[in-house]
Amino acid sequence: MMLLSLFLLGMAQISLAATCFEGTGKAANVKQAWALREQICGRNACANSDAARGNNKYCNLFRYYNSGQSYVQIERNDPSGKYKNCWDALENILQQCLDNPNGGGFKNNMPNGNWRFGDEWYWIHINNNVTPGAPTGSDGKQYVKGPNRYCRGLAHGGGQACVDIPKGCYIVVPIDNVTPSVKCGHLQSHNHTVMTPSIVPKGPWTTSLNWDLHATLDGETRTPFRHHIRAGQQQTDSSNGNFLQFWHLPLELQQHVFSFCDGATLWQLMRMSSTTRDEAKKLFWSDPTTRYHIYGWWLLAGGFPGHTHDDLEALARMQYVEVDFDGVISILSSGWEDGELKFACKSADLPKNYAEQQTARFWTTLRRRFPRIIDVVLSDERSDKPGAPAPNELTQLAEGSPQGISTGVSCFQLDHKRHARPMSRHLWRQSRSDGNPSTWEVVDAAWTRRSVLPPLKEHSGPVGQYRRLIYEESDHYMYSHYARQLLSIQATEAYYLHTRQAPCVCPFPDCGLQFKLPGQWAAHYVSADAAHEGDVPLPPCETLRAAFEHHDMSMKLMLQRIDDERARMREEWGDVGSQQRNHVKKQFLQQLRDDALYAGEKAPEESSIWRHYQRDMDDKLYTYG
Numbered sequence: 117m118m119l120l121s122l123f124l125l126g127m128a129q130i131s132l133a134a135t136c137f138e139g140t141g142k143a144a145n146v147k148q149a150w151a152l153r154e155q156i157c158g159r160n161a162c163a164n165s166d167a168a169r170g171n172n173k174y175c176n177l178f179r180y181y182n183s184g185q186s187y188v189q190i191e192r193n194d195p196s197g198k199y200k201n202c203w204d205a206l207e208n209i210l211q212q213c214l215d216n217p218n219g220g221g222f223k224n225n226m227p228n229g230n231w232r233f234g235d236e237w238y239w240i241h242i243n244n245n246v247t248p249g250a251p252t253g254s255d256g257k258q259y260v261k262g263p264n265r266y267c268r269g270l271a272h273g274g275g276q277a278c279v280d281i282p283k284g285c286y287i288v289v290p291i292d293n294v295t296p297s298v299k300c301g302h303l304q305s306h307n308h309t310v311m312t313p314s315i316v317p318k319g320p321w322t323t324s325l326n327w328d329l330h331a332t333l334d335g336e337t338r339t340p341f342r343h344h345i346r347a348g349q350q351q352t353d354s355s356n357g358n359f360l361q362f363w364h365l366p367l368e369l370q371q372h373v374f375s376f377c378d379g380a381t382l383w384q385l386m387r388m389s390s391t392t393r394d395e396a397k398k399l400f401w402s403d404p405t406t407r408y409h410i411y412g413w414w415l416l417a418g419g420f421p422g423h424t425h426d427d428l429e430a431l432a433r434m435q436y437v438e439v440d441f442d443g444v445i446s447i448l449s450s451g452w453e454d455g456e457l458k459f460a461c462k463s464a465d466l467p468k469n470y471a472e473q474q475t476a477r478f479w480t481t482l483r484r485r486f487p488r489i490i491d492v493v494l495s496d497e498r499s500d501k502p503g504a505p506a507p508n509e510l511t512q513l514a515e516g517s518p519q520g521i522s523t524g525v526s527c528f529q530l531d532h533k534r535h536a537r538p539m540s541r542h543l544w545r546q547s548r549s550d551g552n553p554s555t556w557e558v559v560d561a562a563w564t565r566r567s568v569l570p571p572l573k574e575h576s577g578p579v580g581q582y583r584r585l586i587y588e589e590s591d592h593y594m595y596s597h598y599a600r601q602l603l604s605i606q607a608t609e610a611y612y613l614h615t616r617q618a619p620c621v622c623p624f625p626d627c628g629l630q631f632k633l634p635g636q637w638a639a640h641y642v643s644a645d646a647a648h649e650g651d652v653p654l655p656p657c658e659t660l661r662a663a664f665e666h667h668d669m670s671m672k673l674m675l676q677r678i679d680d681e682r683a684r685m686r687e688e689w690g691d692v693g694s695q696q697r698n699h700v701k702k703q704f705l706q707q708l709r710d711d712a713l714y715a716g717e718k719a720p721e722e723s724s725i726w727r728h729y730q731r732d733m734d735d736k737l738y739t740y741g
């Protein structure tokens with residue numbers, strides 16, 4: 117999903133003016149707004165709020181200072197969840213409205229400004245005179261549970277009208293002057309039969325926790341290639357002695373045996389014997405149960421080597437691939453340049469056959485990078501209501517697929533509840549009947565697959581060092597970060613069902629429902645709504661808590677290592693005009709010129725890699741002060 121390289125995050129493809137309200141000028145403590153911007157765009161500060169909401173389409177964060185008398189609030193909204201203009205949009209608002217030394221002054225204590233492009237928008241408020249009782253909480257939301265009465269801020273001026281909140285119900289404290297709706301019934305929901313989600317793995321969790329688990333925000337797991345080829349390795353190693361007899365079997369028998377091997381064993385076989393290498397290799401890359409995960413934006417942008425972290429030689433062998441378009445605003449009516457989105461418009465504004473050309477370009481690129489591909493699923497993480505047809509842009513793109521490539525499309529299906537986390541993923545395939553127009557039919561209503569991240573390219577040289585940093589920060593850290601929620605789900609169930617041999621107790625405050633069978637508590641969590649916000653509370657077990665503390669510490673260390681590496685590179689970058697700076701520049705550009713692994717669409721000096729690198733080294737991507 118959702119993870120995209122800083123290539124996309126940092127790009128400045130669209131520059132639009134912000135709209136300022138209550139005047140313009142340099143607000144007191146505007147530094148706080150720059151800092152919150154960095155937390156949101158660069159440090160994923162919305163993660164908890166996103167996890168609680170079940171998607172990352174909207175986020176609203178507050179940062180209090182001045183002993184709680186002042187705060188800055190940033191809201192962001194993007195139905196695609198990608199926030200491609202996060203850095204630039206917030207910078208525009210700050211420079212034009214709130215940190216503008218040439219402004220005409222503010223009319224009151226609450227200057228604010230917004231920036232909008234289509235459905236992607238950002239809003240910054242600075243409030244230097246907070247009234248008591250303003251909303252707080254990690255996501256800026258506050259919940260009031262019944263029995264209670266809520267009165268503040270209902271009408272303009274506030275404080276007059278009230279709503280009664282019965283027992284077992286709650287409201288979300290509104291930020292604007294709107295009447296909150298009373299939500300009830302969650303605590304009774306255990307009587308309902310919950311649909312078992314197929315997104316979040318269900319267990320039973322009998323194995324130990326995999327602290328290197330990778331997952332998406334929605335709870336789908338991804339297997340890094342290094343794990344894919346390591347699974348079961350021990351068995352292979354320990355049986356080497358007996359295994360020698362195997363080589364005396366006739367070749368066709370050996371091949372028959374190979375067909376039962378898992379990926380890890382085949383990977384070992386490819387390295388053990390030259391006689392069987394070809395057969396093992398063929399079987400390894402043609403395993404239909406393994407789907408290699410590829411970013412759709414990379415192929416739309418021309419599939420240039422410099423813009424991916426994947427090993428291109430490995431891609432060329434893959435036969436079963438999933439192309440993930442999560443976060444791509446307009447698949448068929450977008451324009452790309454050197455790995456960056458240049459425009460995404462309504463198809464009416466483009467030449468008539470633009471979508472057909474885009475489709476043809478996509479398949480040509482896919483064929484070039486994956487010459488052996490036989491089956492591809494075009495997927496998205498957009499959620500559709502139950503019963504919705506296959507996403508139109510995906511089927512249109514799929515219908516342009518060349519002969520010999522079987523093509524499916526896939527996206528999430530929501531439960532009937534509005535904010536529920538996605539419950540399952542549909543897979544559609546085209547049914548062709550002679551003479552009739554083709555239709556797309558659901559062939560799997562709860563599609564799962566072993567989603568494997570391709571092997572990493574060997575990043576080397578100055579460009580490689582920088583690209584590795586970006587990979588660690590975006591993909592590696594984020595996949596590990598999102599997996600923590602799955603680990604707590606697993607730990608909770610394992611603790612009760614296996615360690616205590618007792619029903620699993622939902623650990624969220626005021627819930628306490630109990631579940632006897634494996635998977636039931638995960639299903640309950642996935643279908644639960646606002647009352648199950650934030651991190652899953654850990655069960656009352658010291659060993660587990662210590663293990664999670666240790667894990668959290670290693671995640672912090674991972675960020676620390678990234679910061680240290682960046683600091684080291686900035687040190688090396690040196691001062692403007694220095695000999696050191698010139699030397700580093702020369703080497704970086706030289707590698708861009710000579711190294712095919714980093715080839716892009718443009719000359720080194722005009723390339724996006726070079727632009728992002730300079731901005732990053734000049735500290736313009738990450739800190740303001």
Ligand SMILES: [Zn+2]
Nearest residue numbers: 622624627628
């Ligand atoms: Zn619960």
